[in-house]
Amino acid sequence: MRANFIFSEVWIGLRRNLTMTIAVIITVAVGMAMLGVGLMINAQVGMMTTYWYDKVEVSVFLCTKNSDMPACKGKAVTQAQTQALQKQIEGLPGVEQVFYEDQATAFKNFQEAFSANQPMRDATKVEDMPTSFRVKLANPDNYQPVIQALQGQPGVSQVVNQRDLISQFFTMLDKVRWAALIVAVILVLAAALLIGNTVRLSAFNRRRETGIMRLVGASNLYIQLPFVMEGMIAGLIGGVFAAVMLIVTKVFMFDEVAQYLSSGGAQIGWDDVASVITLTMIIGVVICVLASFVTLRRYLRV
Amino acid sequence: MIHFDNVTKVYANQNRPALDHVSVDVDKGEFVFLVGPSGSGKSTFLRLILKEERPNSGAIHVAGKDLARLSNFKVPHLRRRIGCVFQDFRLLPNKNVYENVAFALEVIGKPRRFIRKVVPEVIELVGLEGKAHRMPDELSGGEQQRVAMARAFVNRPMILLADEPTGNIDPATSIGIMKVLDRINRTGTTVVMATHDAAIVDSMRKRVVELEDGKIVRDQSRGVYGQAY
Numbered sequence: 175m176r177a178n179f180i181f182s183e184v185w186i187g188l189r190r191n192l193t194m195t196i197a198v199i200i201t202v203a204v205g206m207a208m209l210g211v212g213l214m215i216n217a218q219v220g221m222m223t224t225y226w227y228d229k230v231e232v233s234v235f236l237c238t239k240n241s242d243m244p245a246c247k248g249k250a251v252t253q254a255q256t257q258a259l260q261k262q263i264e265g266l267p268g269v270e271q272v273f274y275e276d277q278a279t280a281f282k283n284f285q286e287a288f289s290a291n292q293p294m295r296d297a298t299k300v301e302d303m304p305t306s307f308r309v310k311l312a313n314p315d316n317y318q319p320v321i322q323a324l325q326g327q328p329g330v331s332q333v334v335n336q337r338d339l340i341s342q343f344f345t346m347l348d349k350v351r352w353a354a355l356i357v358a359v360i361l362v363l364a365a366a367l368l369i370g371n372t373v374r375l376s377a378f379n380r381r382r383e384t385g386i387m388r389l390v391g392a393s394n395l396y397i398q399l400p401f402v403m404e405g406m407i408a409g410l411i412g413g414v415f416a417a418v419m420l421i422v423t424k425v426f427m428f429d430e431v432a433q434y435l436s437s438g439g440a441q442i443g444w445d446d447v448a449s450v451i452t453l454t455m456i457i458g459v460v461i462c463v464l465a466s467f468v469t470l471r472r473y474l475r476v
Numbered sequence: 477m478i479h480f481d482n483v484t485k486v487y488a489n490q491n492r493p494a495l496d497h498v499s500v501d502v503d504k505g506e507f508v509f510l511v512g513p514s515g516s517g518k519s520t521f522l523r524l525i526l527k528e529e530r531p532n533s534g535a536i537h538v539a540g541k542d543l544a545r546l547s548n549f550k551v552p553h554l555r556r557r558i559g560c561v562f563q564d565f566r567l568l569p570n571k572n573v574y575e576n577v578a579f580a581l582e583v584i585g586k587p588r589r590f591i592r593k594v595v596p597e598v599i600e601l602v603g604l605e606g607k608a609h610r611m612p613d614e615l616s617g618g619e620q621q622r623v624a625m626a627r628a629f630v631n632r633p634m635i636l637l638a639d640e641p642t643g644n645i646d647p648a649t650s651i652g653i654m655k656v657l658d659r660i661n662r663t664g665t666t667v668v669m670a671t672h673d674a675a676i677v678d679s680m681r682k683r684v685v686e687l688e689d690g691k692i693v694r695d696q697s698r699g700v701y702g703q704a705y
Contacts, residue, residue, distance in 0.1 A: 179582050382568060383579075389526075389566075390631065391556030392583035394549075 183400035202412025205361030207419035212354035255329035409462030413455035483534030512687035518670035559628030563643035618649035674701035
């Protein structure tokens with residue numbers, strides 16, 4: 175086997191079909207980037223799920239003076255009501271811990287959470303913050319009875335299960351992930367067809383050479399390898415572009431979003447990105463090689 | 477060397493067989509002319525030897541191998557033992573004489589040192605010494621056919637098949653081509669040549685197999701093109 179010969183043939187083939195090769199590279203790049211984004215969202219969601227579900231609590235917001243929640247009837251919660259509520263919550267089955275969050279703590283947390291949003295911070299005063307009980311449950315799935323027991327109690331403005339808020343966000347992420355994966359599948363299909371066409375053109379362009387090769391007894395491998403390599407190299411270059419896109423996505427999308435959510439440790443790292451890139455590259459190259467082989471079987475009878 | 481036993485070939489969508497119960501034996505080192513009008517089955521005969529086509533019935537043995545039992549995987553190895561020359565030369569226009577001949581060895585993975593040694597030898601054998609770096613379009617038809625013969629012979633095949641090699645060449649030049657074929661034949665290579673060229677067949681006085689409508693109507697050693705009508 176003479177590598178030199180094969181590579182010169184591959185180079186000639188790629189150059190002759192330059193426009194088609196570029197089309198293949200772009201399609202593979204975008205398709206693989208979409209697939210990669212889908213996989214990265216998947217990893218991100220998985221991480222955030224464990225991170226958040228560990229922390230979620232049921233928040234029992236108490237009435238403030240000017241609360242517009244109908245349950246408060248415009249009156250602030252009294253000291254007696256607060257104490258009664260604390261007793262009641264501690265007595266509920268499944269409750270692990272109860273924290274009382276006063277206005278000062280709430281204000282501090284608020285300032286931290288909105289550290290990036292200066293106007294919002296400026297517009298908020300300590301008195302605006304509601305006091306609340308943070309209820310940690312032994313089993314976070316078992317929140318329904320707690321909410322039912324506390325909803326409508328005197329002094330309670332609202333009972334919020336944080337999990338509901340998070341799952342809304344997760345549902346949204348899930349939709350983005352599926353959209354990315356569907357686009358990826360469509361593009362991969364388009365890439366396969368394009369490669370088929372490129373290889374067909376290539377085989378037609380070189381029918382003289384392949385005819386002579388057949389005649390003088392070149393093995394099938396020798397005849398087909400240059401075409402398959404063409405597909406493989408196009409796939410590889412497309413994969414490199416996809417990798418660049420994925421790195422950009424990680425920096426400008428995932429890192430930004432993570433910062434906005436201040437989710438701390440629940441963020442995909444570079445090792446995750448690296449494995450996603452490796453996977454997409456392998457898939458890209460394998461698809462290109464398969465598409466080349468299937469087309470060759472039809473257009474390059476040996 | 478080539479053994480046809482009751483071979484029949486019918487192409488799809490055609491009623492009349494291209495070859496009709498043909499039995500022929502060609503020994504090692506023989507020179508055989510295959511004559512007959514267009515459509516009489518000469519090209520089919522050659523294509524069957526290369527296993528480019530499969531017969532509908534009958535057995536073909538080439539170089540001791542039963543082609544029916546030869547797996548597709550091994551067909552390239554069969555073809556390495558058979559050289560081919562055509563009416564239309566089939567050279568690669570973007571390669572020079574040397575590269576065209578070397579191509580046949582490169583694609584079967586021969587080492588470069590070997591190629592450097594044998595290609596000039598065979599270019600000399602066909603009478604093209606000094607023209608190794610010409611491009612095909614700088615050569616006459618006869619010279620192009622010599623390149624094609626060099627390419628067919630460079631791997632020292634046991635059999636050389638020539639499908640009307642003088643069909644595009646004027647009679648004077650054809651004599652030179654036949655001399656090269658004769659030289660190749662004298663190295664021990666079996667030569668089968670399909671042709672319409674009566675003058676050549678008559679001058680060579682070799683074995684003549686005549687086909688008509690897919691049947692062998694004459695098989696004569698030291699024959700001539702046409703029978704005395």
